[in-house]
Amino acid sequence: MSDLRPKQILRDIGRTLPQAWKQVKMFRAGKGKDLPDWPDWCYIPLASGMAIATQGDSSRVYQACYDTILNPATITAAAAWRVSQGVYRFDADLYNSLVSQPLDGNIPCDALKRLPEWCVYIETIGATFCNNPIVGFWAHLEKDMNDGREELRFILMAEDGHNIPIPVHLGEWTLEVGIERMQEEADRQAGRFIPGFKIPKVDFTHDIVPLVQLVLYLCAENVDMVQTPVHPNTRVRMSGQADIAREVHTKYIHGM
Numbered sequence: 614m615s616d617l618r619p620k621q622i623l624r625d626i627g628r629t630l631p632q633a634w635k636q637v638k639m640f641r642a643g644k645g646k647d648l649p650d651w652p653d654w655c656y657i658p659l660a661s662g663m664a665i666a667t668q669g670d671s672s673r674v675y676q677a678c679y680d681t682i683l684n685p686a687t688i689t690a691a692a693a694w695r696v697s698q699g700v701y702r703f704d705a706d707l708y709n710s711l712v713s714q715p716l717d718g719n720i721p722c723d724a725l726k727r728l729p730e731w732c733v734y735i736e737t738i739g740a741t742f743c744n745n746p747i748v749g750f751w752a753h754l755e756k757d758m759n760d761g762r763e764e765l766r767f768i769l770m771a772e773d774g775h776n777i778p779i780p781v782h783l784g785e786w787t788l789e790v791g792i793e794r795m796q797e798e799a800d801r802q803a804g805r806f807i808p809g810f811k812i813p814k815v816d817f818t819h820d821i822v823p824l825v826q827l828v829l830y831l832c833a834e835n836v837d838m839v840q841t842p843v844h845p846n847t848r849v850r851m852s853g854q855a856d857i858a859r860e861v862h863t864k865y866i867h868g869m
Contacts, residue, residue: 708827722791
């Protein structure tokens, strides 16, 4: 597991931003005290990742957001995954069955609020995003501290080393609508930071739905795991700080 991509990202963050994990601890300690509160299912909000990536320098926001390796979204997900370091590896037959299913149009967004950990890493088999091979992805929940929006956020780990953040919008609507809203927001943001330059619109839906199916399976109450993960909320010290996993924990998921 020494070459596992998420572990490499943790090391890269530690080398590039030596104070990052200390700052994460400070944000967690300030939750609902010095800082606004946020739901327990969110480890730290993206605003915290932005503050760490820019070190509070607003002139660095553009550079941080367009860093394809250590952007604020990646730092936020890494902080949440670092707590439990769960890796989910699907049986190939089950994996292929899940990713080939169309999305049920009646699934409520709240179905995604039963993640077994604050952030999970799911290994993929032959997955691509916009024709880029993906080796795996992080998935975690976000509460936007500016507009209150709730999201299921993905960090897709491309084979070429880039990390691609994708948010699915959650709310009082179906998951299908949440994915549509994700696509609409992506279309609105295209070319936003480069006046006069129009980025071609790309339909992400076809590539995201299979990954959502994998996350939904983890959220299902009857998931068949060899080793049932312990939610980080049950492993919090008296100081209020969650224990940090020392090693990766791999969960092998088989079909019924």
